[in-house]
Amino acid sequence: MKLCRIKTTEGVKPAAMDADGHLRDLSGEIGDITAQDIGPDGLLRLSALELGTLPVISGTVLPFLRDFKRVFCIGLNFYDHAEEMDMAIPEHPILFMKACAVTGAQDPIIMPKGGQKLDWECELGVVIGSTASHVSEDAAMDHVAGFCVANDVSERSFQLDFGGQWVKGKSADSFAPAGPCLVTKDDIPDVQNLDMTLEVNGETMQSGNTKTMIFTVDQIVSHVSRFVTLRPGDLILTGTPPGVGGGHKPPRFLSIGDVVTTKIAGLGEMHQEVVAFDG
Structure with a gap:
């Protein structure tokens, strides 16, 4: 559904x-x-x-839920993305959060004030449907309502040049678009084999498949539930395939007026324009 x-x-x-x-x-x-x-x-x-x-x-x-709760993210979770960034494969899921509201599949991406390196990350979103605490990998999917397309929008300068945790570069307004629908898990035969693409102005920037995820959805939900009780309405972004702007040589970042199209097979697509900060 x-x-x-x-x-x-x-x-x-x-x-x-x-x-x-x-x-x-x-x-x-x-x-x-x-x-x-x-x-x-x-x-x-x-x-x-x-x-x-x-x-x-x-x-x-x-946004397909009126009352999204929290947005959790898993960093560096694709083997081929880790390779393009020349980073070691993590031993455990890298967990961080986005401190911003979820926006819809047609809402704009806002260039934050002072932003210089606005980047994209096509991601599989996992939506929690029932409370999960210390669940096993075998039982993890019982707590998942379904999936969506998401974009872990990032301002790399904020993220990397100002010290501390990644939340600074991940949490500006509009940095958590998800949609267009919540696709229930029974509609997805194999969540670990979904093609993912992201285009900027019609040019393909990212192309990958969830089969190259380092940690699977089952493993991620189980792992996060060890440390945080997951609640209905929580959204987990599960990492991105290769092709992020910071991974290009030379790096490529978004500009005002760019149109970002994010797609995952079976889940739909999002179309969003980058607009200027107004405030």
Whole structure:
């Protein structure tokens, strides 16, 4: 099932995408899509709906959850990305957080004030559907509601030139776009074999596959749950394949007016323009 939230002329409506790509209005069934709705019971109820009987709607895609909680990230989690950055393979998942709100698949990426090295990172997003604490790898997927396309937008100068932890370069407004839908895990036969691409102005910058992840989704969810109790609505970004701007020789970074297209097979795509900071 593909769940999203749509801004229509009648207000924000929860929706599900049918097999033909039409958005079906769920507002007769639920008021909105929240962290509570993506638990096992909520998804089971929604999956029983006959989407073809529901009205078709259109509008602007919004963040697919009304109440995202926290954004956790795993750094340096693709073998081929570690190679391009000439960095050692980590022994354990590198965990950090983004201290910014999740934005939607059509929302702009804002160049932060003073930004000089605005970079992209196509990532698989994992959405937590039920509380997970000290879960085993075998049980980890029981706590996952589904997946999405994400972009761990980064300002490399803020991240690397100002000392301390990476959060400085990861947390400006608009730096956590995710969408366009929450694709439930039953719709993805093998999450460890998904093609990933990112284009800037139509030019492919990143091309990879989740099969080259160092730590799998099961391993990541289990590992993070040892240190932090994961809650419904938490989002985990699982690392990026090769081709980030900082990995190019010479480095390439985003400029105002650039259009970023981020795609993952089976999960959809995001289209976002880089705009200037206004404030």
